[in-house]
Structures are given as C-alpha cells and as structure tokens.
Amino acid sequence: MKIKYLGTAAAEGYPGIFCNCSYCQEAKKLGGKNIRTRSQSIIDDQLLIDFPADSYSHMLQHYIDFPNIHSILITHTHQDHLYLEDLGLRCEGFSHFINGELTLYGNPSLKAKFSHIYKQNPNDTHLSGKLDCVELVEFIPVPIENYIVTPLLANHDKNEKCYIYLIEKENKLLLYGNDTGWFPEATWQYLSGKKIDCLSLDCTHMKYKEGSNHMGFPDILELLKQLDTLHCIKPDTRKILTHFSHNGHLLHNDMEAFAFPYGIQIAYDGLEVVF
Template sequence: MGHATHTFTFMGTAAGCGVPAFFCDCPACDEARRDPRARRGDCGVMVRGEKTVLIDTPPDVRHQLIREDVRNIDELLYTHAHFDHLGGLGELEYLVQLVRKAPLPTYGSAEALEGASIEFHYMTYCLDMRELAPYEQVELDGARYTALPVTHAPGTYGYLIETPETRLFYASDTGKLPPETAERVRDVDVMAMDATFWKRNWSPDAHHSVQECIEEGLELGAKTLYLTHLAMHYDEPVTLAELEEYLRQYGGRVKPAADGLSFAF
C-alpha cells in the first residue's frame, strides 16, 4: 500500500437554497438553526495535494474558502452551470487580479463553460477555459480526473478522481447513472453522490432520493458511500438526527456528507 497524498473536502453539501433555507420553518431547517452540525451550504468540493483544486463555485464559496483557510486556487472544475454550483464565481475575480495575476485554468463541458461565460461575462478574462469532452481525462496535481456524463442538465459531469491508492467518484447532481458511467465507477473506494430527496423524488431524471442513491451506490460496489446534495426538506423533511438513525442499518458504509468533512485518499 502507498500512502494517501491528497485530501478531499466537502465545501458544501446541500441542494439549492441550503439548509436552513431562509424561507423555511420545516423540522430540518429548524434543526439546522439550532445545531450548526446540521447546516449545509450549496455543493462544492476541494481536493488538496501540492496544489488546490476546486470543483464548482457555489454562492457560499467565499465563506467556505475562509472556513477551510484556503489562500490560493490552482485549478477549477465545473460539474455544470446551475446557480447553486456557479453563483460564487465572482468571488474569485480579485484572487486572479491581485494574487495570481494570470487566468485560472478552468475545466468543464462545453455547456458548463458556455453557461459560466454567459452568467459571468465580465469574468472571462480571469478564466483559462479548457473544454473537456465526455470521458476525457486530465491530470491535475498527481491525480487523474475523468469527466463522466451523468443524468442531469445537458453537459453535466461527475468526476472520477484517481490516485495510485484510491478511486473516488464525485457526482453531486445526477439521477440514475448512464450505463457507461456506471461501469467505469464500479467498485470505487469512495462514492459521493446526489441524494437530494428523502423518499419521494420529484425529478428522477435529474436527481436521486436518499434511498435511490444508496441502492445504486451499493449495487455498484462502492466501499464507502457519502450522501451529498441533500435537500432535507424539498418534499417530506428529514432531520439529520433521523437520517443518521436510518443509516445505522448500513454499518458505517453509508454516511451523510457534511460541510467541512475531509478525508485523505
């Protein structure tokens, strides 16, 4: 066995509008107002080795970067260009202007990069945009990232992240995985996947429920499965306490992701 060389950090783990949502008084949002452990910002992750790689720039990204004591970002990847994954991009403008003084290498599908260019047209000078085709691989800081199509908006990717020690699949927004993507992520060491809904799923073409995520993740042989993009309250609300109780049946193999949760890989 080699030794872990990278750290994976959940920057945010909520579906759009976060937990608590400012407009919501459901039991899950009430719990999050009382208990910081239950609070969630919009979804993004960070991979740190020698360098710092950010996947997505959610609206909360400035607070997330301060929380994790980040001083620089070396590469940026996008899963897709919906607001809850893109909306914080403007927070990086002064990093580029004042610190980096060079455009930030930014990877994603044609659709994601186009979306970013339209929404943040005044930011394009800050970004060195590098389009990834489906299944294309890029080596960043000693880890290999493979862009895998998932079931969501056109051009949405999950990323298979591989080091010599570990295979990790991150897909914050997806319904049932397309067959080729599913095959490529079979038996990964770690899977962090969309678990937006509790029980009833309004949009199975774009998201999983908790139950669907667990069923698919375990069927694909994931050794550890993290539930992320958790709404907690889109339909039937579920508190973190209730979710943790429900997950006990899986003996530690299935875990709720949490903002700031990190592990070495």
C-alpha cells in the same frame, strides 16, 4: 487522497434561504451539522469541486487558500454549483500579487457562459493569464494538477451536459457524483470493473425515492447494488452522501441513524475523509 466537504446542501441551502418549514426552523434552532451551505468540496486542499456563491464564506470558515487554488472542476452551471461573477475578481485591482492562472474545467455550458461574461471583448485582457476555462469531453481522461480526471455523464438538467467526476491519484479512485439521478447507460459502461475507493453521491431527497434528476436513499441503495454487480465496490469502499434538501425531511442525526446500518456516511459542512 483527502476530500473535505465545504458545502453539503441542495440549491436553496438547509435551512432554505426563504423557507419557513418545520425542518428549516429546527435546523436553525439546533445549528451545528444541521446548517448546510451550497455544494463545494476540495481534494487534498488543492483541487476545488464547484464554485457556488457560498465559496467566499467557505474560504473564511475553513481557511481555504483561494489565492493559491489553480484548478476548479465544475459539475454543471446551476447556481448552487457556479457563481461565475465572483471569479472575475481574480484580476489586478481586486486581487494583488496573483500567483499563476486559475482554470475552470467543465461542460460546454460552462464554456459558453464563461465566454459570454469574460470573452465578449477580445481586447479585454484584464483576466488574461489569471482566469481561464477549459471544456472537458465526457469519458476522456485529462491530467489536472496531480490527478487524472474523467468527466462522466450525469442524469440531471436535460438542457445541459451535467458531469460527475472520476478522480484518480496514486491508485486511489474517487467518484464524485452529486446532482445526478440514475446514471445513464454510457456511464455505467465506463464504470464497469473500476474499483472505487471513495464514492460521494447526491442524496437530495433523502428518504424519498426520485432517481430522474437527483437521488433519494432508496435510489442510493439500488445504485450501490448496481455498482456491486459491476465489481466497482470493495470491502473498504467509503460511501458518503451529500447535497441534502430540507424536502428530504430529515435532520442530520436522523440522516445518520437512517444510513448507519448500510455502512453509509452522511456528509456535513467541514467533514474530512481520508482514503
């Protein structure tokens, strides 16, 4: 399996869209891996995870074949993970020679927002066969593309059932867990004994502890210990952190120096990991 990170920032981007803090100014000056757009990843050039407003620039920058993407997993409906309005452009007039349907998969809030925007008028068929939305139920595995995808509960926005995803193909298992604090008990129970090949986690607050809504590095170390106790970690499990905020007060090289001694990798926009 290959995961490519297209965007690795928290909601406001890094540098933050309107921020004047010294970390954002330094990120702009240094450029390169310090420039982080909003969260999005793609598995095997085929299965997208999240669809922020930065998706269009990701398509251009990373040569992603959006017209031929047919499945997107949405973790939750915050603006840095979902820009529903752009998806409506997958209709005749805005897009020609459309190949098959694009299906969004996610939580009940996604389904409700999708229906509100696109299904208000039952006679409106301009997107039928071109764009659809399927609600997933937590802890129920479903086949999507060539994968078995299981949504697990995150600990994030308390007004919405936010998901993290277990994605399995050919005996390889990815846990894609951005935008979560310390996992809920039911998620720990589900994960117990599952051997994870690649672990991708939110580290929004970087060196600061958080754990109720997002993670910081101290939370990550505790979480890895718990996963180890539950026999989820193997000697070769890849451990990758993403979804960084400027409020974590570290630039890319400093994050790497911070995480390296623990065998943890820091994602950046464009990073590809094969496992």
